[in-house]
Amino acid sequence: MLNLVLFGPPGAGKGTQSQKLIERYQLVHISTGDLFRAHISNQTELGQRVSKLIADGELVPDSITIAMLEEEIVKNPEAKGFIFDGFPRTVAQAEALDRFLESKGTAIAGVIALDVTEEELTARIAKRKAVSNRADDDSEKLKKRIEEYFSKTIHVLPYYENQGKLAKVNGIGNIDAIFGEITDIVDRLKN
Ligand code: ADP
Numbered sequence: 001m002l003n004l005v006l007f008g009p010p011g012a013g014k015g016t017q018s019q020k021l022i023e024r025y026q027l028v029h030i031s032t033g034d035l036f037r038a039h040i041s042n043q044t045e046l047g048q049r050v051s052k053l054i055a056d057g058e059l060v061p062d063s064i065t066i067a068m069l070e071e072e073i074v075k076n077p078e079a080k081g082f083i084f085d086g087f088p089r090t091v092a093q094a095e096a097l098d099r100f101l102e103s104k105g106t107a108i109a110g111v112i113a114l115d116v117t118e119e120e121l122t123a124r125i126a127k128r129k130a131v132s133n134r135a136d137d138d139s140e141k142l143k144k145r146i147e148e149y150f151s152k153t154i155h156v157l158p159y160y161e162n163q164g165k166l167a168k169v170n171g172i173g174n175i176d177a178i179f180g181e182i183t184d185i186v187d188r189l190k191n
Helices: 014-025 032-041 045-055 062-074 091-103 118-131 139-151 153-162 175-190
Strands: 004-007 028-031 082-085 110-115 166-170
Touching (some): 004 014, 014 028, 028 032, 032 082, 062 091, 118 139
């Protein structure tokens, strides 16, 4: 299996690059943000529990997030591999993911971190707000999401760096050029 984590702050381009990666490598894309939004729009019990946290730009508790993610992996027994997008966002999530994949006889092959400055992020999300109807794309909520990233999520980077799995890619520039850098890394991981 080829399991990848696409890592980066809100607005780094994880969603865009994930779409291109699943086409190229036929992997199953798991975005915890998309899964939460589906629960919210379907008004499931889980959706009702998390909707305020998400609207406020706060992280959903690990126990809820990890259980939802594991369920999604189990739903795809035929997958050639997964692209995890927006997960893990805490070290506890990263540890849980390692344990779970190990129990399935597999592991994370590599982590691709999109590097984008805070200034660029704020500008991008302001633009996205104009076309999206995500409740968490307004500037106060975005500030909170970026804060959550720099206080909790950033610690996931050294976790993978210590495992020798981290590759950084400059996330500013032409989308296809960034994709080219990512595929160079993925192709090396495959061989
Ligand atoms: P972005 O990367 O653009 O901020 P996502 O779509 O990945 O957005 O996530 C949206 C929201 O969903 C997050 O702000 C958070 O509230 C919640 N969320 C998504 N993934 C996780 C996760 N792994 N752990 C905790 N909360 C999460």
